[in-house]
Amino acid sequence: MNIGRGLSEIPSHLKDVQQKHKETLRVQTETLRVNTILTKEKVKIFQLVNLYTELTVISTVRDRTLVEHELLARGRDHEEWRKKHLRRELEKIRTDQLFQSSFSRRKSKSGSSAAVSGVAGIGKTTMVQKIVHDWATGKVYPHFQFVFSFRFRDLNAINCRINLRNLILDLYPYFGNILGELWKNPEGLLFTFDGLDEFKDSINFADNRRNTEPQYMCTDPEDWCEVSDIVYSLLQHKLLPGCSVLVTSRPTALHLLEKAEISVWAEILGFVGEERKEYFNKFFEDQSVAAAVFNHVEENEILYTMCYNPSYYWILCLSLGPFFTQRERKQQRVPKTITQLYSYYIYNILKNHGREIESPRDVLLKIGEMAFTGVSKKKIVFRNGDLIKYNLQPSQFLSGFMMELLERDDSAQSVVYTFPHLTIQEFVAALAQFLSPYPGNIRKLLSEAHNKEDGRFEIFLRFVVGLSSSQSARPLEEFLGPLLHQTICGVIDWVKEKVEGQIGKTERETGKRNLLNTFHYLFESQNKTLARVTVRSVETLTFSELRLTPIDCAVLSHVIGLCDTIKHLNLGGCSIRCEGLQRLGTVVHKCQVLRLAGNQLEDSGVKLLSAALRNPDCKIQTLELWYNGLTASCANDLSSALSTNRSLTVLNLGNNKLGDSGMKLLFTALRNPDCKIQELRLDDVGLTDSCTEDLVSALSTNRSLTDLNLGSNSFTDRSVPALRSLILTRRSLERIC
Template sequence: MPIPPNMACETPSIKRRNSSSARLPKHPTRAGKMREVHSKERDDPEKAFLRSLKLDKKISDFLHNIFTDLENKMIVFIKHELEMFKKFLRKENTEYYGDVRNDLRSVKEAALDMALYFLKLMEHNDLADALQDALIEVQQRALKSNLCKKFQHVWEGIAKQGESNILNKIYTDLYITAGGVRQMNEQHEVRQIEKQKTSVKDEETKMEKEEQIECKNMFKPLPEEEKPIRTVVTQGIAGIGKSICVQKFVLDWAEGKEYQDIKFIFPLPFRELNLKEKERCSLRDIIYQFFPETKGMRFTDRYKVMFIFDGLDECRLPLTFHEYQKWTDATEKASLDTIMTNLIEGNLLPSALIWITTRPAAAAKIPAEHVDRVTEVRGFNDVQKVEYFRKKISDESLANRIIDHIKGSRSLFIMCHIPVFCWISATVLQGILGTEDSEDIPQTLTEMYTCFLIFQIVQGDKKYNRKNASDIPWDKDGILSLGKLAFSHLKNNNLIFYADDLHACGIDPSDIALYSGVCTQETGRFLGTIFSFVHLSIQEFIAALFTYVCVQNENKNVFEQSEERKETQVIDVLKVTVDKALESENGHLDLFLRFLLGLSLESNQKLIRGLLTHTGSSSDCRKDIVGYIKLKFEQNPSPERSINLFYCLNELNDDSLVKDVQSYMNSGGLSEAELSPAQWSALVFVLLTSEEDLEVFELQKFIRSDECFKRLLPVVQEAKKALLSECNLTERSCWALHTVLSSESSKLTEVDLSSNPLKDSGVKQLCAGLKSPNCKLEKLRLSDCSITEEGYTALAEALKSSHLIELDLRGNDPGASGVEKLDDIQNNPNYKLKTIR
């Protein structure tokens, strides 16, 4: 209650302000009499003075009673809190403490501050720390409980109303590799490879750094790394499983299975942080708003905290690392960009772990000096692909038919390394292979997404409509409205929408359920009701569909904003899109471009004929756009952009693609020093999905180095013959080749490693592969490889259990004992070796 400093001279105002609290009766007649008395007493100073003393005594008594009552209440409250703190330290009955009304929370925090302050003043720092630890446990339990509820379900699209999948039931491990910190140039992320000669030990160390890594070891330093890992950037292409990986990581922590050394994990997707980009707030404000159960949390280095920022490619913040204002206080307000840059750089909460996921093209937003490790999600390996379909499809017989079909198509099986493509393929193929009707099976990325959209339209029609029709029930206006929404927001890199956005595109938000297979809505705690497509790749496909239908039906270029109508041909729109994709800093138009090019093919036009007013030959258009894309290669775009152009040619079924890749790399246009791990993955994908015969792999057509050979191992594994002579290969490549020879799926029967400095150490690695029961190698050439007696001894031992029938060792120095050992094996009828040079 506010009390004026000079009560005597302000008595009337105090009396009026406190009259209701003092429960004094309000009688107008009495008030009038008092004014009359005051008037009479002006002439009698003594009576006025006595009157004033009596009034001061009433006020004093009134305040005494109020503050006595206030003191009692505060003492009771403090005693209660202190009793609770004692229970915390004894770990008794503290479960309900975290469930506190918001209006009381700040008062309880003040009581805690007082307790901690006086405990430290009394030199009981140990008790103060123990009390903080006990309170942290309560907040941690509440956070884990809420994260469990949020992350235990996964929606792969929209299942039947009210249904979702339990993540732990369908989750399939992803193949993740760890690499070093990447360097960057002004345009894009690149990975520097040391050009000078290094020792074998250094090469082995480099190789180990790029081996498979488990999530639980994401922040664990390698033996030779002295600096702790604080910031990790995990990259991967669209749909490869980055967000699911994050979801599984958080769920395992919340359920107490993994990472229990971390006290708090705060998953903050960029798509949600974007909504606060214009606000001034503190880091504490952000945490409290998104995770209110942590209110009262102390920001201290005593506890390990992790922030997970999912989807850097969706971030709309400038992230101006070189221009930002240094910020170190987690409780002080600043722009969100300032908070984020200082948190990532380590000025804010320097002990906090930072995990950022992104598409490769956007990784350059984080300067390399602020990143301790780069990892890459490469999706599913061959075993994991099969495992996914068996978990996803409960009907074992149907699952087997789908797996057999996927394995029977090399292009489909390769593309299933992308988890979202597995989900879409499972959805489509269940409908096709689950019936007796024989239909054409989609083979390309665009065909599969088109069939997926058709499937969702048919399902929606059966559920919400009306009738069963033999033709596809295209709702042309509805699809185009949805396409307009997808395109307009994709162009601006917006991935979530509100009701006003839907209205602007002619969509009634209440009708969004009609498109539940491709769209979803969510009512968040702070965000209100938001809408999005079930996956970003779905938005990119529908945006491309809208773009293509507009130009094909109306000769309209949707990229043009002017009201003046200009007729545009399909080829013009395709060229414009190629240019815009090349100009994009974060690659948000890359997949959109691939879909648009795919839709321009006649095979896909047949699938969407219900949306087109007319169709025509696209052979000339295809020829022109292929030529235009190849012209772009001559302008030397960044490696990331170049790789996407290879993807685009692949989508156009260009027969000359592989030769172009080989020529482009061999000419030095795309050197190994410029390629990131993700870009190498893309290159492998292009080679594997081509129609080119891969039975013979010739490294000289690419780059003659250990690095290139190791990166192209998946292609080598598909070959029967590997020609690797005169390629500067060392022990590193022998170790890599050993893994291929030992694989069950290896097809290699002939390898030529002539004229490479393999030395004895390399031959020993190779011999480990020769001894494997899976090795099918029959012919091996090792001429001029600097092999001595030690290497010959290892070969003699390996030949006892290998399938080799021909071995070339010319140009080496075996010594007398080496020759003798191989002669003994050649003359022994129990061994398979027939010819030795």
């Protein structure tokens, strides 16, 4: 409302054109065309307003120096972003706020520019479509009299000099000769440019020639120049100063805008929290199916992590939906791992399009070999030359796996090919290893890929190991025939060798990370016998100071759950928090020593631990919980668990803020004659003189405690006599600090 104040009313002779323009944009943007290559339709059309789910956009752009795989990196950080947003450390921007001055980092009197970044498939194009649609229907940005929307992919087709007037008239010819009227009020104009990373021309905002040499300058809508000069001049407010510009880009091209006159920087995080559930509800007409699919995904941390990205959502919904809508699909076969999910993804393509070619196995092998070369060289765009090299012909079947995109180089327009997502490329590359009649040395290939330090093969390797599982291979074998047994055996032997070689080598961070990666292989394989054989002699697992995601914790839970030998689990400083502990909650009771210091589990985490301590099969003898953000709110659960537990002998609660009220509840548990605790560390937990009487009473009753640490609490001289008396009367208390 504040933005709209003081704007002049649009001249009457422009109102008719404005209404026609709004109607044109409304029609152009009201539907959403989505490639659904898993079905016979291939393209599905939705009403935008019915499917669109608001994405989380934050007013910052983070460091882009990432060496990890995109899916893993985002999964590792996404929950942290959500928490920061809840704590108001990250400010969320609605799409109707992108030009608000409160979000501007750079003030400009000549206009406003906003840059929105986001990874592939996160929804940048759909967001721009929604903004244009909402403007056309009068829902947002009423102060903009006209909005002009361009895609860099379309601008690539222009191979001659052009001016802004003709650029607009090519798309919206009904503006005729009235554009000159629009130039008089640039404050009422918004230009959107989607997909900077797809632009064939370079725009260097640090290049001073654009400001000094006439051939690069574009200061008038009638000036004939290159498309890149027009975009540059609009963003730098040299052309139509006062207008607003929105540009979107993948992070890979974001550096091009570092020197640009950008007022608002923003990043699309994707779906966070309830937005994920909302998308499932909109995707499935049957809400019972939507609920069933969402519940399955939510229970599987690996699948749930994928849900931040709309592209992954399509894979999840299209692959999982049939399991909850078709009676012949048995519920126990619903995919549990990412490999199983992608197996059904390919299965559905084969089911709908496999009859279009003579030998799906041969064609898929060639596609997979090309995909593997791409993974090796970090290549995601393939040209006709690549297809010829691998003896592939454009076909309906091929388009089921690869998207065709138009690209323009200096000479002509051509078609290029890309997989719908990098993970699909990696899966097909992994599948190819099992289709070749000449397997080669699969163990050597896997070892070389495993030793790459830039993470490019991380998901590929998980897919390869996952495909060695009969449960993952079964749906594919229906159309491709049996996967090569020799390769399967080689993969299993390689995994066994890796796990056994890395057990015990966890002194350094690299050793811990390598062992964790091999545990991920065990999880993807779902081979219980392999897991038991490889971890059968392990008594200690140490991942201290290695940051673990909820996915990592789910994998550890899987491994520990299959092995009865692990006695010592050290996850100190792993930042697992409550979400990670929730994944481990069903197995931690099996360990004798459980070190969880410095994880910020908070009170909700202790509630989960208390359930493990109450388990009648609990074997936990040592529990370290110092520096975990605990307060008096968790004391009742912990006290209840300690009153029934018969295994715990060492408990460290230091550096938490339990306070007198919380500790009084715990002292009640200590008075229980069956309490077995021998060592108790309560340094810096917020004790004062007011709890001295309860402490003395508890310790006078308890006969098992021999070691007590009360350091760094707020006792005064008033407590000294009572504590001294306790020491004198409790001869069994060998050490008190």
